[in-house]
Amino acid sequence: MPYAIELLNITKRFARTVANDNVTLKVSAGTIHALVGENGAGKTTLMETLYGLYQPDGGEIRIHEKKVSIRSPHDSISLGIGMVHQHFMLVPPLTAIENIVLGAEETKNALLDLKRATAELSELSSRFALTVPLDEKVENLGVGIQQRVEILKAIYRKADILVLDEPTAVLTPQESVQLFRILSELKAEGKTIVLITHKLNEVMSISDHVSVMRRGKIVGEVETASTSPQDLAQMMVGRPVLLRVEKETRQPGNPVLVVNGLSHVDRRGITVLKNVSLEVSSGEILGIAGVEGNGQSQLVECIAGLIKPSSGSITIDGIQIVGLNAREVFARGLAHVPEDRLKRGLVVDMDIKENLILGMHTQARFSSRLALRRKAIKENAELLITKYDVRPMNSEALTRGLSGGNQQKVIIARELSRAAQLIVASQPTRGVDIGGIEFIHRTLVQARDSGKAILLVSADLNEILSLSDRIAVMYNGEIVRIFPDNRIEESELGMYMTGSKQSEEKGASNG
Amino acid sequence: MISQIFSLAFLAQTIRITVPYSLASLGGVYSERGGVVNIALEGIILNGAFCATVGTYYTGSPLFGVVCGIAGGLLTALIHAVVTIHVKADQIISGIAINLFAVGITKFVLEILFHSSSNSDRIPGLPHIHLGFIENQPDVARLLGNPLVLATILIVVASQFIIFKTRFGLRLRAVGENPEAADTVGISVVLYRYLGVLISGALAGLAGAWLAFDQHSFTDGMSAGRGYIALAAMIVGKWNPMGAAAACLLFGFAESLQIQLQGAGMPTQFIQMIPYVATIIVLAGFIGKAVAPGADGVPYEKEK
Numbered sequence A: 001m002p003y004a005i006e007l008l009n010i011t012k013r014f015a016r017t018v019a020n021d022n023v024t025l026k027v028s029a030g031t032i033h034a035l036v037g038e039n040g041a042g043k044t045t046l047m048e049t050l051y052g053l054y055q056p057d058g059g060e061i062r063i064h065e066k067k068v069s070i071r072s073p074h075d076s077i078s079l080g081i082g083m084v085h086q087h088f089m090l091v092p093p094l095t096a097i098e099n100i101v102l103g104a105e106e107t108k109n110a111l112l113d114l115k116r117a118t119a120e121l122s123e124l125s126s127r128f129a130l131t132v133p134l135d136e137k138v139e140n141l142g143v144g145i146q147q148r149v150e151i152l153k154a155i156y157r158k159a160d161i162l163v164l165d166e167p168t169a170v171l172t173p174q175e176s177v178q179l180f181r182i183l184s185e186l187k188a189e190g191k192t193i194v195l196i197t198h199k200l201n202e203v204m205s206i207s208d209h210v211s212v213m214r215r216g217k218i219v220g221e222v223e224t225a226s227t228s229p230q231d232l233a234q235m236m237v238g239r240p241v242l243l244r245v246e247k248e249t250r251q252p253g254n255p256v257l258v259v260n261g262l263s264h265v266d267r268r269g270i271t272v273l274k275n276v277s278l279e280v281s282s283g284e285i286l287g288i289a290g291v292e293g294n295g296q297s298q299l300v301e302c303i304a305g306l307i308k309p310s311s312g313s314i315t316i317d318g319i320q321i322v323g324l325n326a327r328e329v330f331a332r333g334l335a336h337v338p339e340d341r342l343k344r345g346l347v348v349d350m351d352i353k354e355n356l357i358l359g360m361h362t363q364a365r366f367s368s369r370l371a372l373r374r375k376a377i378k379e380n381a382e383l384l385i386t387k388y389d390v391r392p393m394n395s396e397a398l399t400r401g402l403s404g405g406n407q408q409k410v411i412i413a414r415e416l417s418r419a420a421q422l423i424v425a426s427q428p429t430r431g432v433d434i435g436g437i438e439f440i441h442r443t444l445v446q447a448r449d450s451g452k453a454i455l456l457v458s459a460d461l462n463e464i465l466s467l468s469d470r471i472a473v474m475y476n477g478e479i480v481r482i483f484p485d486n487r488i489e490e491s492e493l494g495m496y497m498t499g500s501k502q503s504e505e506k507g508a509s510n511g
Numbered sequence B: 001m002i003s004q005i006f007s008l009a010f011l012a013q014t015i016r017i018t019v020p021y022s023l024a025s026l027g028g029v030y031s032e033r034g035g036v037v038n039i040a041l042e043g044i045i046l047n048g049a050f051c052a053t054v055g056t057y058y059t060g061s062p063l064f065g066v067v068c069g070i071a072g073g074l075l076t077a078l079i080h081a082v083v084t085i086h087v088k089a090d091q092i093i094s095g096i097a098i099n100l101f102a103v104g105i106t107k108f109v110l111e112i113l114f115h116s117s118s119n120s121d122r123i124p125g126l127p128h129i130h131l132g133f134i135e136n137q138p139d140v141a142r143l144l145g146n147p148l149v150l151a152t153i154l155i156v157v158a159s160q161f162i163i164f165k166t167r168f169g170l171r172l173r174a175v176g177e178n179p180e181a182a183d184t185v186g187i188s189v190v191l192y193r194y195l196g197v198l199i200s201g202a203l204a205g206l207a208g209a210w211l212a213f214d215q216h217s218f219t220d221g222m223s224a225g226r227g228y229i230a231l232a233a234m235i236v237g238k239w240n241p242m243g244a245a246a247a248c249l250l251f252g253f254a255e256s257l258q259i260q261l262q263g264a265g266m267p268t269q270f271i272q273m274i275p276y277v278a279t280i281i282v283l284a285g286f287i288g289k290a291v292a293p294g295a296d297g298v299p300y301e302k303e304k
């Protein structure tokens, strides 16, 4: 089969790092090619080089077996390359259709001709089952729909090569299934797809070939049919990886976190939390499953003192914390791994050692009356960096330049180094590679075993099922069900998460 | 007294004040929609007025003067564009520097050409179109027949279409909201930001030309803060051409009210506050939250 993409001996350096080191990657036309590898392995850089966002320091690119020079996205677009970026490239206040046509607009009498685009797009939408409300502003659309806008954007430009960078990181399980259906459609039409992902089950289920990157190099290329998740994981990390969490059942101790009758009405007047009650005891992990946007974020923000609930009570070790601010809640024994690590977890323009003491910077061990204790801060950082295997192992590196997985490790290291009784972890492994996931999971289980109470919020059902001792399902601001253990089918959990199970029961009691 | 205040002369006064505000304010809209804050409007107006004066004085042709005013505005804006888009310097600082520079250079050349540190020699006004009515009030007729008044109305309406209905406008807005996204679809961020700033310069230069013709001369520092008021109007108008023009009309109204009332013997200190109080009330009370373009004021770095 002819190659659609040939990247030959590509090298790309950033100041000190070699992000791509003499990389060669060939993708056959009409196939789905998965690209996997650890955080910071260089996957995004390689694909952004193909897309013209970076200029390689060496190497050659061939598209459909012809040597090309790609100086900017303008060039790659005219070569039929489309890319859905890890962080969406949309203009929020513009409508979906404006975003889609942007840069490839048709005009009529000097004015934009959106009618013609609408007609074309509705044809594409129905062909690929890619429905999008075209006249809605993108800022009002959920991430799943935004991603469809991105895909439509590429197809509208007649892309026959589509690169997707971690497209499922932000999707719910249902949305992922839909995305894969769309990708299969596209492949059936003869399009070539490169898929970057950390989820090996996705690789196994949809791809034809897999390339594995580690530290800037391609370390393996296999046919999907002839490999297994274990083999891939080993290639990625360079050692065998446990894909399952090992954990023994424990007898939980006394309740640490008690939430009672918590309700919250947000600024728009929408009730986002309805009478939520739950308990997390010492030595147990309570997992909260739910499709994102069903009140989990607000629940966590109430507990962390970031928003004040409209009614209800929250106690940590019996002490009421409603009305306290974030710092006071931390002082009562909370550790918080926030869901948005860039917004709430890190100050990206500060270095690792400074980020590792955020919120503890007033404690006597890091700060005298007048100034910070630089030596103690540095020692603290070096200790944690070694313990949590943060890379680069340089306490003075800015956190902005770290890969997503390593940024997350910095947050986990800081939060677990607090002497906290309660750990609230939101999406702790989002965008993290399997080596990192294994490590973070192991760390959370160890924390549990040492008697901490852990509230885990995750959109990843696998993560919920493998870590939790008990599972609560949130839907529409309510806890619809708490399961006393984790022996429950993913599909059943899914029904509660989407509200279909709850309404069945209600329907039954009504009728 | 009321009818005396709201006379035809009052209307003319309001328009006279509103025209330069609107042109400069629209300039602000183009620049900031593309993501470049343009405090330099003030200096551009001043340079535009100066160039219009000099051009008219030496050729005797007001039309040529208008062209010179626009050219002066364009050149001044070009400095702002190079400094902020290419060199990626702070946009506010560049603007302030240009404003100070404009005050200095116009004064300097004024001294050389007209041997005065305060004002130029007299120049003719713009020829006006005969409207055929209100001929009994020649001042008003001359003003309403001024081609720049007509042009301003056209530019306001056209801008509303250009910003929201054309390919250029869509791209300009994209570049100002999320330049990275625009870049990934092959739009040149640099090109569109340049265009935004240059259009802004042309419009503010034209505003300067208006001032010069209105006064039949250039006087030192004659922009007198109009660039800043235009920016305020742009914000009140939420970065929309029509909105900005409406806000300018409001400011123009408040200001001519102030002028009228001064004649009517009210305490001047009190009256001079009217335009500013009106601004504050409008900003706080009626407009609601004004959201600037997402990347307004942020230089674009390609390879972060």
Ligand SMILES: Nc1ncnc2c1ncn2[C@@H]1O[C@H](COP(=O)(O)OP(=O)(O)OP(=O)(O)O)[C@@H](O)[C@H]1O
Pocket (backbone or CB within 6 Å): A014, A015, A017, A018, A019, A037, A038, A039, A040, A041, A042, A043, A044, A045, A046, A086, A401, A402, A403, A404, A405, A431, A433, B303, B304
């Ligand atoms: N713009 C940049 N400037 C400097 N260094 C960069 C830049 N982009 C990436 N890097 C570095 O290059 C390396 C490769 O990064 P890249 O984003 O390609 O990794 P990745 O495989 O996509 O990781 P992840 O799975 O976390 O997305 C990393 O060490 C990263 O820190």
Ligand SMILES: [Mg+2]
Pocket (backbone or CB within 6 Å): A043, A044, A045, A086, A165
């Ligand atoms: Mg990446």
